[in-house]
Amino acid sequence: MTIPERSDGTAPAPAPATVPAEKHDSEALLKVTGLRKHFPIKKGLFQRQAGAVRAVDELDFEVRPGETLGVVGESGCGKSTMGRLITRLLEPTAGTVEFEGRDITHLGVGAMRPLRRDIQMIFQDPYSSLNPRHTIGTIVGAPFGLQRVSPSGGVKKEVQRLLSVVGLNPEHYNRYPHEFSGGQRQRVGIARALALRPKLVVADEPVSALDVSIQAQVVNLLDDLQQDLGLTYVIIAHDLSVVRHVSDRIAVMYLGKIVELADRDSLYRAPLHPYTKALMSAVPIPDPRRKNARGGRVLLNGDVPSPISPPSGCRFHTRCWKATEICGTTEPPLSEVRDGRQVACHHTENPEAPAPPVQRG
Numbered sequence: 515m516t517i518p519e520r521s522d523g524t525a526p527a528p529a530p531a532t533v534p535a536e537k538h539d540s541e542a543l544l545k546v547t548g549l550r551k552h553f554p555i556k557k558g559l560f561q562r563q564a565g566a567v568r569a570v571d572e573l574d575f576e577v578r579p580g581e582t583l584g585v586v587g588e589s590g591c592g593k594s595t596m597g598r599l600i601t602r603l604l605e606p607t608a609g610t611v612e613f614e615g616r617d618i619t620h621l622g623v624g625a626m627r628p629l630r631r632d633i634q635m636i637f638q639d640p641y642s643s644l645n646p647r648h649t650i651g652t653i654v655g656a657p658f659g660l661q662r663v664s665p666s667g668g669v670k671k672e673v674q675r676l677l678s679v680v681g682l683n684p685e686h687y688n689r690y691p692h693e694f695s696g697g698q699r700q701r702v703g704i705a706r707a708l709a710l711r712p713k714l715v716v717a718d719e720p721v722s723a724l725d726v727s728i729q730a731q732v733v734n735l736l737d738d739l740q741q742d743l744g745l746t747y748v749i750i751a752h753d754l755s756v757v758r759h760v761s762d763r764i765a766v767m768y769l770g771k772i773v774e775l776a777d778r779d780s781l782y783r784a785p786l787h788p789y790t791k792a793l794m795s796a797v798p799i800p801d802p803r804r805k806n807a808r809g810g811r812v813l814l815n816g817d818v819p820s821p822i823s824p825p826s827g828c829r830f831h832t833r834c835w836k837a838t839e840i841c842g843t844t845e846p847p848l849s850e851v852r853d854g855r856q857v858a859c860h861h862t863e864n865p866e867a868p869a870p871p872v873q874r875g
């Protein structure tokens with residue numbers, strides 16, 4: 515796969531041929547501190563505020579250059595809101611977003627413009643995220659116009675090169691989105707996101723709208739592009755099997771909070787938070803006869819509570835089989851257990867401990 519030059523003709527950052535284990539610089543590319551987004555609920559004639567949806571509540575995490583942070587959790591737990599906050603598509607209620615050591619939380623449109631090249635988003639739905647009236651050449655080439663960037667060989671040539679980078683036929687430049695399959699359209703979305711050679715790509719459920727047979731192709735494409743272009747990803751998914759394949763570290767979210775943050779292998783080997791364990795036990799294992807290190811199937815009771823009035827104490831306690839009195843009164847902080855692994859639970863499990871009782875339902 516060819517590594518595209520930065521489209522304005524500037525020298526591209528040297529891209530690693532592979533993403534080695536020691537790829538992570540100590541300096542974070544993205545750092546999020548105390549990030550919060552509460553959507554006000556307005557009611558009545560005078561639109562008075564009557565509460566708020568606490569979509570994201572006090573997130574703290576970092577993303578290192580070249581890594582992929584997977585973010586998982588059930589629907590409504592705040593993953594997309596978090597993605598839109600870090601790409602500055604949404605204003606936070608509180609907290610900061612730092613990119614390359616610079617606080618970008620309150621930058622205005624003008625000051626954000628150059629950063630829009632570095633931070634790109636891939637959206638969930640390849641059907642609605644592409645304008646049906648525009649050709650894919652226009653769609654993929656749009657960022658050049660928006661950023662007033664002139665690729666050295668011209669926009670058309672650059673767009674055709676991007677199309678081939680994502681595995682599409684460059685001759686299809688003049689075709690419209692409806693002429694493509696879902697997987698191909700998502701490739702168009704990926705080409706558009708890569709046009710300005712970003713450093714950070716936030717992919718919000720990049721494959722969930724696609725057929726299962728196509729999902730692996732798109733995930734593999736993202737993986738290949740990361741290797742070739744040295745990209746840093748935040749990949750949001752509710753499907754743990756998607757995140758497993760591509761992530762270096764995984765953040766598990768529940769009701770607007772991170773409940774566990776760990777490197778991928780440790781998390782899958784021994785999930786420490788009961789919610790992670792429950793999510794994990796829903797992932798099919800390739801060989802059902804194999805002893806499941808995750809400790810049998812854990813079924814969660816009920817739905818995620820409303821983020822308008824989340825449970826007191828630990829937000830997960832209403833669905834947790836390990837909950838005790840303290841869980842209903844005191845919120846457990848996200849604290850380091852060992853080796854950078856963080857868990858927010860009053861009853862953090864010892865990974866070497868025997869499996870919990872299996873719930874049947």
Ligand SMILES: Nc1ncnc2c1ncn2[C@@H]1O[C@H](COP(=O)(O)OP(=O)(O)OP(=O)(O)O)[C@@H](O)[C@H]1O
Binds near residue numbers: 593594
């Ligand atoms: N603009 C908004 N105004 C009010 N509430 C919102 C807004 N956007 C999101 N929410 C609410 O915030 C909560 C978190 O939503 P969000 O879309 O971030 O979750 P999610 O984990 O990405 O879920 P999904 O996987 O279903 O997209 C939900 O309760 C949602 O209804």
